[in-house]
Amino acid sequence: MDMNKQIIGVAAFLLAVFVLVPILIAASGRWDLYYTLTSVALLAIGSAGVWLTFYIGRINIGQGAYALMGGYVSAVLMTQAGFSFWATLPIAGILCAAISVLIGLPILRLRGVYFAMITLVLTEVTRLTALALPFTNGAKGITSIPLPGELSLLGLTIIPDFATMENPKLAFYLLAVTLMVLTYAALWRIVNSRLGHLCRSLQQNEELAASIGVNTAYLRVLAYAISSFFGGLAGAVFVAISQSIYPSSFAVADSVNFMLYCFVGGLGFVTGPMLGTFLLYFGWDLLSVAKEYQLLIYSSAMIALMLVLPNGILSLFDRKGGGK
Template structure:
């Protein structure tokens, strides 16, 4: 079949694309729950950042620092747009690249750590970035950066490619589509990466780094590259988030968010590329749906979470594939 996909996979992807681009807007139009656009946009963006966390899991590292890179991305984009007057669409990849460069600099020393040591140092990293954002003058301290303009139009040689978001009637729908497209590109890249030579090398590192190293895998190079890619996704998601909220504060991404990114991956299943997407949807959307229960929201949410992990410790997607997962 095409590009090595089975027909079943192609049908699945087709249904998925149909659902998010045509199905969801139709359902929302029919039910009138316009607030779901914002929820689903958030899900898409958080899923992008979670994809990065999942990738670090793929080389056997527990990453609780994605909130740091999301915050970096959000600030870089906001500063470029507000203070340097860049177009948002150029600031978006710039934010991702900046996050990746920071990841390389920090990753070189800390990626030598493993297990809980790496997990905890990344947790501390989130705190460091939050506190740095509070202390630096360019980030405006606790006041943060607000009134970020909506993404402007973009055109190449006079041909409009993207419209001006501020002039649009339905900004929510535009953001929803943008977020979904970026999410799909992210997961397509992730899928490609996992099934490439690099992906195989990553799996060898996940199982045993010394062994991988002894048969000639340049583990220190690969783990920095993977961490940089992972943080690129984090920066991308964070920058987009800042643009939708039109503001960034040091509290925009905190330790709790970093932990949530990690939980998304666990919940969806670490053995599955699309695990983090499903995990994000269930965790974030579930939380939103439970809003009606008022003060019992947290209780029900956490109870369900505990029950899921108690009976499906390998993630939601493990129902279909049985124990151990299908890599």
């Protein structure tokens, strides 16, 4: 693809999310949109992970589990061990990745619907575990978690204390969007690297890939761990925003939603999950005017979308048909 065109596209996108959106929101006074957009950005990070597991040919309906784990890791470390939010962020991601290696080793041998089913079960089991563990405070959850504090390096303040800010909503938005941009940059880099090519070979034919010397077991676990890292990251930031976490914060419906975001956006495109998240979450939010019919309209629209465009929205631009 044309390199310049791509650079212009990325620059326009960055300009839009970092400059245009805050200006427009300030002009229109719709401050509540920040919360929606922040959620979109965070959920897009989670769906990026789901997308990566799809890239190795696995349908992951367990991202809610890692988001919940990441959230609890961050919450427990902050409230019970006195960690700063900024320290818990990478810890949550890395711990989720580590757990996903343990879980992934046996379950990544499964394929297709089998893998999809077990990841969905994992979501429910994580919720039940969060209810039962001694330090998670059961169904009451962990509440009044402090806002992110100051982040400084060698005495230089990089990010000021959120509690002292005039407008923490904007700060959270910028944090979430920055993380999202970094996540998708990482995803793009992975896809266009040797690792990405190897992952594609797994998606197409695992036996064939293994027969020409691709270490499929290692690759599967690696991709799953990266995916879970994203999930944990998203969960940890969510906790910081809502300042609370409950076992039901991320449930089966959320895991299914993460998958839907990917599918709706289209699985053949790096930006697919971002678009899918934006459309579905924003659509859901807009439909709240329909009150009790919200879910009915939303699900009907989804079914209709599947009937019309079963290969995702971005497949509209896919003129070659099947090509990436």
